[in-house]
Amino acid sequence: MNHNTPLSPRPLRHLSDVRLRVLSSAQLRAHGVSAAETNAQCRPGGAWQQLLPGVFLLHPGPPTGQERVHAVLLYAGRPPGRSGHGTRARPAVPVQPSDEHPAPRATEAAPRLPHQGTDPVPAPYGEVMITGLAALALYGFSSAPPLLSLDRFDVLVPRTRRLRSTGCARLVRTAALPVARQVTGVPVAPVPRALADAVGGLTDADAVRRLLTEAVRGGHCEPTAVVRELTRARLMGRPHVVNAVDALVAEGRTIAEDRLYAMVSEWGLPDPVWNVDLRLPGGPHLGGVDAYWPDQAVAVELDTRAPRPGGRRDSAAESLQWTEYARKREHLERLGITVVHLTPRKLRDAPEQQATIVRTALMAADDRDPAAYVVVLPR
Structure with missing residues (x-):
């Protein structure tokens, strides 16, 4: 087989790399296939077909979902073809599977399109x-x-x-x-x-x-x-x-609550009381917390706030919500209660680190002044 001949019109449906089945006109030109040859292959009954302007499918059957994805990326990205100066040999083209050149397995690295010179290979799809x-x-x-x-x-x-x-x-x-x-x-x-x-x-x-x-x-x-x-x-x-x-x-x-339960269990923290309200005896409501260790006066609060719609008005609402978080935390800490804020993302990505933060707060309880007595009520 002469590997310097134009792309063969034989169907490529069994090629494993979709990027060899869908090529742009620029890529075809870079492999020595002229516009006239491409048009000839895309005539009715031909071996190829045009999926999008300047993007071609190198087999006559219906495109797969992956082939359409690559076609869209090629159309939107418009990757540049390689152009030479002066006369040069026709560059090699992708080899179709045969007994001599079997199709690569799906687990193998995608074959690189051959090119001449030392210029860097352009990104396949550009910034799309x-x-x-x-x-x-x-x-x-x-x-x-x-x-x-x-x-x-x-x-x-x-x-x-x-x-x-x-x-x-x-x-x-x-x-x-x-x-x-x-x-x-x-x-x-x-x-x-x-x-x-x-x-x-x-x-x-x-x-x-x-x-x-x-x-x-x-x-x-x-x-x-x-x-x-x-x-x-x-x-x-x-x-x-x-x-x-x-x-x-x-x-x-x-x-997030499930992740908090799992963190306490999996990293050997003592069991807290879950989802409780804190109040001063005969006094005001101090706020709810997601977990509380009464003996150590340590509370955990999940920060599950989400931005709300509406522009400036909701920016003010979100700011007010954060102010309430800060006010509650400051009030509890004035009473000697340590408040640990955890985010769902940190519980997902670094549960051991979050467990260490809580454990450190629990261990530091002996070094702090005793906290004020608070009433713990279920939420």
Whole structure:
């Protein structure tokens, strides 16, 4: 087989690397395939087909979900082809599987496209990433539709990108791109951003609730990050989104409480009294805490506050809520009670460290002056 010949029109459906089955016109030119040759292969009944402007599928059958994802990224990213100066030999092209050159296994590294010279290989897709429902499907969300059932794929691009949405590619412009995650070799928006972009196109309240709940229950992200992105996208004025967020915050608190119970048990802390209100004898209500050790006068409070919708008014409301947290903590500490604030994220990511913080507070009780007597009531 002559490896310096143009790409063969033989079907590539059995190639394991989807990036060899979907190529841009620039990439084809870089491998010595002219526009005329590409057009010839894409004629009716031909071996190839055009999925999007300048993006081609190198087999005649229906594209898979992954092939459509890569096509959308190639269209939006417009990776540059390699161009030479002067006359040079035709560069090598991807070799199709045969008895002599079998298809690589899925566990092997993706083959690099051959190139000439010493210039760095350009990034496959540039500064773009999949977002919305397609991103959630790639993350493995059971509540997101499978890739094959999606009519369009949302892709985040810089605001200055001069392209239009077309076919299965819907461009979502943004002034500041988040840091992409790599999922099966595909650049994907972080879960909170992907959720916000997905929710923006949904009117089904149950579908929104299922997506948000799975994000938190599945450990993909914390409620605060989701609400922050929904607020940034100005979606918190929609009643079905607000209702889903209320359920999300409740779900997040339940999960955080479970993590707190697990931390106390798994790291050998003494058992506290759970979810109690503290009062002075015959005096005012001091506030509720999530865990309390009466003998050591140590309280744990979960910080599950979430940003709320509405701009400046809610910024003031959130500030007031924090003021109440601070006021309660200051009042309790004036009475000699140590208050430890824990966040759901830290309980998830560093439970041993959080257990050490609580244990240190308990051990330091003997070195402090005795705390005032308080009445402990169930919440």
